[in-house]
Amino acid sequence: MxxxxxxxxxxxxxxxxxxxxxxxxxxxxxxxxxxxxxLGVMEKSYEDKEGHWKHGGIVGVLGxxxxxxxxxxxxxxxxxxxxxxxxxxxxxxASKFYSTEHLRKVCDMWEKHGSGxxxxxxxxxxxxxxxxxxxxxxxxxxxxxxxxxxxxGGSGSNLRTPSCCLGKARCEWSCLDTQDITYNLTQEYQxxxxxxxxxYKFKFKTSGCPNDCVAAIARADCSIIGTWxxxxxxxxxxxxxxxxxxxxxxxxxxxxxxxxxxIQKEVIDLCPTKCMAWDGKNLKIWNxxxxxxxxxxxxxxRALRPGTDVGATILCGAKAPILEGAxxxxxIIPFMRMESPYDEFKEFVEKMWDWWMELGRNRERLGELIQxxxxxxxxxxxxxxxxxxxxxxxxxNPYIFYAREDVPGxxxxxxxxxxxxxxx
Amino acid sequence: xxxxxxDLMKDRITDIGPPHFEQFFPPIIKExxxxxxxxxxxxxGVLVHVSETGAEVYTVRTGGCRLMxxxxxxxxxxxxxxxCGGYVRWTTRNNVEFMVDxxxxxxxxxxxxxxxxxxxxxxxxxxxxTGAGITNIVHTQGWLHCHTxxxxxxxxxxxxxDELYDDFCSMRLPAQVRxxxxxxxxMCGAVHCSDIAILGVHRKPPFVEHERVSKVCEIxxxxxxxxTAAIKPAKVEGMKSVVVNNDRCMFCGNCYTMCPAMPLxxxxxDGVALxxxxxVSNARCAPKFSKLAVPYIPNxxxxxxxxxxxxxxxxxxxxxxxNKYERxxxxxxxxxWERFFERTELEFRHEHIDDYRLxxxxxxxxxxxxx
Ligand code: HEM
Ligand code: HEM
Ligand code: SF4
Ligand code: SF4
Ligand code: SF4
Ligand code: SF4
Numbered sequence: 205m206x207x208x209x210x211x212x213x214x215x216x217x218x219x220x221x222x223x224x225x226x227x228x229x230x231x232x233x234x235x236x237x238x239x240x241x242x243l244g245v246m247e248k249s250y251e252d253k254e255g256h257w258k259h260g261g262i263v264g265v266l267g268x269x270x271x272x273x274x275x276x277x278x279x280x281x282x283x284x285x286x287x288x289x290x291x292x293x294x295x296x297x298a299s300k301f302y303s304t305e306h307l308r309k310v311c312d313m314w315e316k317h318g319s320g321x322x323x324x325x326x327x328x329x330x331x332x333x334x335x336x337x338x339x340x341x342x343x344x345x346x347x348x349x350x351x352x353x354x355x356x357g358g359s360g361s362n363l364r365t366p367s368c369c370l371g372k373a374r375c376e377w378s379c380l381d382t383q384d385i386t387y388n389l390t391q392e393y394q395x396x397x398x399x400x401x402x403x404y405k406f407k408f409k410t411s412g413c414p415n416d417c418v419a420a421i422a423r424a425d426c427s428i429i430g431t432w433x434x435x436x437x438x439x440x441x442x443x444x445x446x447x448x449x450x451x452x453x454x455x456x457x458x459x460x461x462x463x464x465x466x467i468q469k470e471v472i473d474l475c476p477t478k479c480m481a482w483d484g485k486n487l488k489i490w491n492x493x494x495x496x497x498x499x500x501x502x503x504x505x506r507a508l509r510p511g512t513d514v515g516a517t518i519l520c521g522a523k524a525p526i527l528e529g530a531x532x533x534x535x536i537i538p539f540m541r542m543e544s545p546y547d548e549f550k551e552f553v554e555k556m557w558d559w560w561m562e563l564g565r566n567r568e569r570l571g572e573l574i575q576x577x578x579x580x581x582x583x584x585x586x587x588x589x590x591x592x593x594x595x596x597x598x599x600x601n602p603y604i605f606y607a608r609e610d611v612p613g614x615x616x617x618x619x620x621x622x623x624x625x626x627x628x
Numbered sequence: 629x630x631x632x633x634x635d636l637m638k639d640r641i642t643d644i645g646p647p648h649f650e651q652f653f654p655p656i657i658k659e660x661x662x663x664x665x666x667x668x669x670x671x672x673g674v675l676v677h678v679s680e681t682g683a684e685v686y687t688v689r690t691g692g693c694r695l696m697x698x699x700x701x702x703x704x705x706x707x708x709x710x711x712c713g714g715y716v717r718w719t720t721r722n723n724v725e726f727m728v729d730x731x732x733x734x735x736x737x738x739x740x741x742x743x744x745x746x747x748x749x750x751x752x753x754x755x756x757x758t759g760a761g762i763t764n765i766v767h768t769q770g771w772l773h774c775h776t777x778x779x780x781x782x783x784x785x786x787x788x789x790d791e792l793y794d795d796f797c798s799m800r801l802p803a804q805v806r807x808x809x810x811x812x813x814x815m816c817g818a819v820h821c822s823d824i825a826i827l828g829v830h831r832k833p834p835f836v837e838h839e840r841v842s843k844v845c846e847i848x849x850x851x852x853x854x855x856t857a858a859i860k861p862a863k864v865e866g867m868k869s870v871v872v873n874n875d876r877c878m879f880c881g882n883c884y885t886m887c888p889a890m891p892l893x894x895x896x897x898d899g900v901a902l903x904x905x906x907x908v909s910n911a912r913c914a915p916k917f918s919k920l921a922v923p924y925i926p927n928x929x930x931x932x933x934x935x936x937x938x939x940x941x942x943x944x945x946x947x948x949x950x951n952k953y954e955r956x957x958x959x960x961x962x963x964x965w966e967r968f969f970e971r972t973e974l975e976f977r978h979e980h981i982d983d984y985r986l987x988x989x990x991x992x993x994x995x996x997x998x999x
Binding site: 213214215216218220221222223224225226227228229231232239242246249250252253254255256257258259260266267268274275290292295296297298299300301302303304305306307308310311314315320321322323324325326327328329334335342343346347349350352353354355357367369370372373374375376378381383387390391394395398414415417418419420421422452455456457458459460470474476477479496497498499502503505506509524525526527528529530532564565566567 | 631633636637639640641642643644645646647648649650651653654657661662664665666667668669670671677685687691692693694695696697698699700701702704705709714715716717718719720722724727746747748749750751752753754758759760766768769770771772773774775776778780782783786787789790793796799804810813814815816819820821838849852854855880881882884888893894895898908909910911912913915917920927929930931952953955984985986
């Protein structure tokens with residue numbers, strides 16, 4: 205089948221070294237009319253400098269309030285094959301390893317029921333199956349659950365698909381079993397994932413260490429970031445080998461040629477807490493001053509490792525700008541041990557959700573509610589004591605909301621006694 | 629049991645969640661789970677991880693388009709079957725990682741990946757994205773599939789990565805540079821903490837289709853959606869509708885999300901803003917937001933030359949100026965913003981001075997600055 209639309213502008217995007225998504229769509233457009241028309245719409249958007257998708261309508265599969273995003277073209281007269289072009293979010297296996305056997309089944313299923321285009325993966329983590337019609341939704345879901353043993357992810361005002369870094373699967377720094385945490389939470393909260401019950405979306409993301417490769421601190425309403433409380437493990441001989449140029453510094457991030465590492469300049473001087481010293485033979489770390497930033501470990505991965513007293517820092521409230529402005533997550537629980545089945549964590553989650561569901565306004569993210577009512581109210585709701593690890597600095601405005609019970613005698617004043625002490 | 633459109637409840641399976649991750653681990657990953665002791669980059673895009681058992685896994689990281697056809701996925705499967713025992717992995721940044729369990733399997737894999745090109749000439753599997761270089765640009769959907777974008781996504785990403793291709797395949801920069809794109813202020817990709825963020829912006833307030841409003845919108849929801857209270861209920865020619873105080877609009881698009889009769893996408897108004905200096909890792913300094921570098925660049929499809937030129941310029945000045953290990957944000961904080969604008973030759977304009985909530989936390993409250 206020849207392609208039906210002229211696409212001179214998109215054709216420009218076939219040039220250059222980086223893989224061309226246009227070349228990719230073209231190969232499948234030869235047998236998929238929807239992809240052919242998609243190229244047509246895209247070319248039109250490139251000419252008009254405006255998109256051509258309508259506001260999503262409500263479509264979905266029976267019993268689920270999320271996982272499908274309705275999409276309709278606003279020029280079905282020109283591009284009838286993408287008049288409906290809905291998206292399905294499919295819950296990915298934690299940290300995105302696949303067997304080819306399984307992936308091929310996904311491809312066959314999507315070849316049969318949809319456009320054959322995907323996002324591997326969406327920002328939230330799901331496999332995104334891009335483009336199908338309303339009457340294909342149920343058959344796709346049936347095949348997804350029966351043949352592929354897979355399920356839809358979240359969209360709408362519900363729990364979004366949790367995601368994580370690859371953790372212990374291939375990273376020596378992981379302080380957490382990131383995949384197990386993600387799998388466990390996803391299974392535990394299937395109902396919250398599929399049936400909107402929250403004021404707005406809610407995301408969990410888990411990173412194994414403070415390098416935070418899944419950007420949990422910037423993207424999750426509840427960020428779980430691995431850390432440790434004891435000493436950094438040191439192999440002094442390996443430190444000396446870095447200094448002598450026998451090992452490649454920074455794991456080769458700055459080039460793979462061996463070179464002597466200037467430990468003073470590249471490690472000690474860049475340590476944010478200045479808690480290290482090097483006398484040319486031994487590296488000393490005053491661990492009680494270390495804030496576990498990971499810099500020295502990143503630079504000397506064969507000599508330094510995180511400690512073994514491991515757990516997670518739990519932070520809450522990150523979100524993109526809409527509505528109240530972008531926020532990073534704030535420390536709520538400085539350290540929590542994370543062992544399956546994560547009961548302590550789940551108790552916290554349920555208290556947090558109860559508070560948010562009771563007090564959150566429509567489309568108010570957890571972080572915005574915390575901002576509106578105050579961190580103190582949130583700490584009360586989740587039954588936590590304040591801790592200096594939760595703040596950058598104590599407040600510098602003097603307007604403190606003392607409660608009646610904080611002051612002896614409450615807010616009652618004996619006016620008569622006052623006037624006996626003071627003339628008007 | 630086959631699907632029966634007349635009886636959706638028959639054998640219905642729901643809420644089974646994702647497949648368990650472990651069944652997709654290559655044997656070497658499963659056997660050494662939690663046992664890795666160190667890793668090293670052997671060449672750009674090629675990593676070795678060594679386990680306490682002595683096992684080694686070699687990873688080749690290749691850049692990919694997040695938008696991928698099933699043909700492309702099948703080709704990835706062919707490669708993984710041929711070289712990697714039938715397993716493959718995607719990273720958070722849309723890279724594809726091929727893993728082998730011994731060094732002698734590495735070169736044939738690399739050669740195979742390098743040999744694959746699209747008919748028009750682009751590489752299918754560029755190898756890189758490790759260490760002090762740039763990795764794949766995470767991005768959202770743009771004109772290809774979303775309803776609120778101010779810009780395209782995949783096309784801009786392709787144009788920028790063509791220009792920065794050598795920095796994907798090498799590690800010459802002072803530290804890693806993470807670039808991200810979101811096509812509107814919703815920022816589905818949460819790009820607000822990237823070394824360089826490309827953001828689609830609208831600049832015309834929504835226009836109100838009065839005859840549609842009461843049919844397709846919940847008016848109180850549209851009013852409540854506006855963060856600046858710019859929307860008021862109104863009767864227009866006898867129809868229940870809303871009016872927008874255009875001077876209060878900061879073009880967030882929330883109203884359109886709640887009410888499709890208030891579109892704000894517009895060819896003349898829309899375009900790109902560039903942000904710099906964000907990071908998410910805790911290494912050395914705390915995570916940071918990205919800050920505004922270029923308020924507005926018009927949409928210039930298909931190759932977006934101004935976006936490409938400005939990003940290239942920022943990367944080059946950073947590459948020559950920053951100290952080793954300094955991320956873009958750390959470099960700018962060291963030299964100061966006045967120097968950043970001077971050296972990158974980007975124009976400093978009124979839009980760079982914050983005038984939204986908490987703006988004063990970004991104003992200079994010291995006499996310490998540079999001439
Ligand atoms: C009806 C309106 C919306 C639609 C159709 C929509 C669509 C999407 C889609 C398709 C994704 C996956 C993105 C991707 O990978 O391409 C996504 C993720 C996301 N959306 Fe939206 N979105 C909507 C509204 C919003 C709003 C109002 C916000 C901001 C509050 C928002 C923030 C995000 C964020 C932060 C993510 C994911 C980031 C991550 O997990 O890393 N979206 N949305
Ligand atoms: C050299 C050792 C490192 C290794 C082996 C490593 C590994 C990885 C991997 C595998 C990913 C993809 C993660 C996933 O998809 O789950 C990734 C992404 C990432 N890494 Fe690292 N990483 C290293 C060092 C660092 C350092 C030092 C930083 C920060 C200073 C860092 C920050 C990030 C970030 C921000 C991402 C991308 C997250 C995103 O936006 O998707 N990594 N890294
Ligand atoms: S967050 Fe830490 S543990 Fe996870 S992949 Fe990144 S460096 Fe490894
Ligand atoms: S982890 Fe960071 S703070 Fe701790 S010793 Fe290393 S460089 Fe210093
Ligand atoms: S960032 Fe905006 S335009 Fe882009 S996919 Fe998300 S909601 Fe759509
Ligand atoms: S775009 Fe945002 S600020 Fe402007 S009217 Fe709509 S909701 Fe209000």
